[in-house]
Amino acid sequence: MSTIIIFLSSGLFLGWSLGANDAANVWGTAVGTRMVSFKKAALVASIFILLGAVISGSGASHTLGKLGAINELAGAFTVALAAALSVFWMTKAALPVSTSQAIVGAIIGWNLFSGSVIDMKALTKILGTWIFSPILSAVVAIILYFIISSILKHWKIHLIRLDGMTRVALLAAGAFGSYSLGANNIANVMGVFVHSASGMFTDISFGGLFTLNGVQQLFFIGGIAIAVGVFTYSKRVMMTVGAGIYELSPITAFIVVLSSSIVLFLFASKGLQNLLISHNLPSFPLVPVSSSQSIVGAVIGIGIAKGGKNLNLKVLGRISAGWVATPVIAAAVAFITLFIVQNVFSQVVY
Amino acid sequence: MLFNRAKSIESSIDKYLENILTAGLIFESGIKEYFENKFEKFEERTKEIQKLESESDEIRREIKYKLYKELLIPDARGDVLGLLETLDNVIDTAEMVMIRFSIEKPTIWPELKDDFLELTSASVKSVFELVSASRAFFREITKVADSLIQVHFWEHEADKIEERIMRKAFEGTFIAELSQKVHMRYFAERISMLADEAEDVADRLDIYTIKRSI
Numbered sequence: 001m002s003t004i005i006i007f008l009s010s011g012l013f014l015g016w017s018l019g020a021n022d023a024a025n026v027w028g029t030a031v032g033t034r035m036v037s038f039k040k041a042a043l044v045a046s047i048f049i050l051l052g053a054v055i056s057g058s059g060a061s062h063t064l065g066k067l068g069a070i071n072e073l074a075g076a077f078t079v080a081l082a083a084a085l086s087v088f089w090m091t092k093a094a095l096p097v098s099t100s101q102a103i104v105g106a107i108i109g110w111n112l113f114s115g116s117v118i119d120m121k122a123l124t125k126i127l128g129t130w131i132f133s134p135i136l137s138a139v140v141a142i143i144l145y146f147i148i149s150s151i152l153k154h155w156k157i158h159l160i161r162l163d164g165m166t167r168v169a170l171l172a173a174g175a176f177g178s179y180s181l182g183a184n185n186i187a188n189v190m191g192v193f194v195h196s197a198s199g200m201f202t203d204i205s206f207g208g209l210f211t212l213n214g215v216q217q218l219f220f221i222g223g224i225a226i227a228v229g230v231f232t233y234s235k236r237v238m239m240t241v242g243a244g245i246y247e248l249s250p251i252t253a254f255i256v257v258l259s260s261s262i263v264l265f266l267f268a269s270k271g272l273q274n275l276l277i278s279h280n281l282p283s284f285p286l287v288p289v290s291s292s293q294s295i296v297g298a299v300i301g302i303g304i305a306k307g308g309k310n311l312n313l314k315v316l317g318r319i320s321a322g323w324v325a326t327p328v329i330a331a332a333v334a335f336i337t338l339f340i341v342q343n344v345f346s347q348v349v350y
Numbered sequence: 351m352l353f354n355r356a357k358s359i360e361s362s363i364d365k366y367l368e369n370i371l372t373a374g375l376i377f378e379s380g381i382k383e384y385f386e387n388k389f390e391k392f393e394e395r396t397k398e399i400q401k402l403e404s405e406s407d408e409i410r411r412e413i414k415y416k417l418y419k420e421l422l423i424p425d426a427r428g429d430v431l432g433l434l435e436t437l438d439n440v441i442d443t444a445e446m447v448m449i450r451f452s453i454e455k456p457t458i459w460p461e462l463k464d465d466f467l468e469l470t471s472a473s474v475k476s477v478f479e480l481v482s483a484s485r486a487f488f489r490e491i492t493k494v495a496d497s498l499i500q501v502h503f504w505e506h507e508a509d510k511i512e513e514r515i516m517r518k519a520f521e522g523t524f525i526a527e528l529s530q531k532v533h534m535r536y537f538a539e540r541i542s543m544l545a546d547e548a549e550d551v552a553d554r555l556d557i558y559t560i561k562r563s564i
Contacts, residue, residue: 033424033425035425156490157489158356159423159430159488160422160488161353161357163422163423163426164356249425249562250425
């Protein structure tokens, strides 16, 4: 068991940094504008991230598994480490970075190193989703903006009451966002370990009510790491997001969080996918997407809905650059780290 | 729980705005009674407005306390308090002008009586429109602009009437002494000040409204 924990450590670190950074995407404005207290936000976030990870985490993780079925624990450790190092280094260099994109790059690095064939179908699906997710987020935000504006216009809610309603709405959207974040992004944290580590866990049954299988236990551990990240480090990031980067009113903050949560959920929920398929509707691929980019997409959507005056094309450029730069850097880092782990530490990585 | 608290502050705010409106009505009736030589009634009105002013101060403090203690509307709190405090200047001015009338007892010149009544009416109308704008700010933000236009209109009207009174007082021959001419100018300025205060609040409200539109 201790070996598993040592090898999982890189994934847990990745989870911690995800909790520290990405929870701020969901809760930043609510906490930064003091509509929701940090304690409340951290508690709700942790619970719902864990629920999302354990209940709906397998979909997006499955797609990552298709891209590269990492069969050795040391290999999985190194891939997650490479992704974590890339995220850490790019954050230090103030480059926009997404854990989703780093882990995909690192898996490709493993593919190249191990000489495995890259599943181009899975890769195209992932890349397509990255481009599509912020756009979809913007579209959802525009639609929600017009719906909510017209509701506010017709209902004539008193400012004070509206404030109370907005708090409840922000809390609900935050809970949903956290669930979606857990469901969609647990794949980044624990996905690479699924093939090599989940078999080492035995199923745990809770009084016959429900059973947690190996993958779910793995996701639970990853979820805990994310929650620790939320509690220990996200407050600072939330204050920065809330106070500085996007100046949003509490109501637009609600729209932004809800839109990006919907998008994250669409790309994570197996249940929804099955439902759409059974009704012969086009479904969404289950792919880990970047919550930051989804948020930025929604903010841009609000800008467009307001008449397009606040559009910052630089931000769009940075997002597009991230689609290419992050995976390439992570792939290179993974290749080098795998080489070191294999040849210096004599570990079997594939 | 949350909505009960909201309801209590909402009704305090409604009561506060109602008081501003009532102050306008008392002011208009009081000045009219003064110019109709009904001094006893005028003194009663002065007392009424004094009472209303201290009651409004109390409500304003209560709203302020609740907003901060219960951490409500963190993003708009400063604006709401700013609005309530400047609205307080309106009621203060109305009270102050009536007290000056009561103490200084300016002479009533038949030549100026109608102008003074017209000035009072224009100033009070700007206050009424301000109250409408403030109510809209809380409930129907898109309607604020219309009322603000009317506040500015009546303030401008008051300015014109104020100038007319001053010209009549100084250029006409019916007032012999300079001190009395100055006294008329003083009171025209004071009554018009009510509209000036209303316009000051309107300017703030304009900004608060832009900030609040989602």
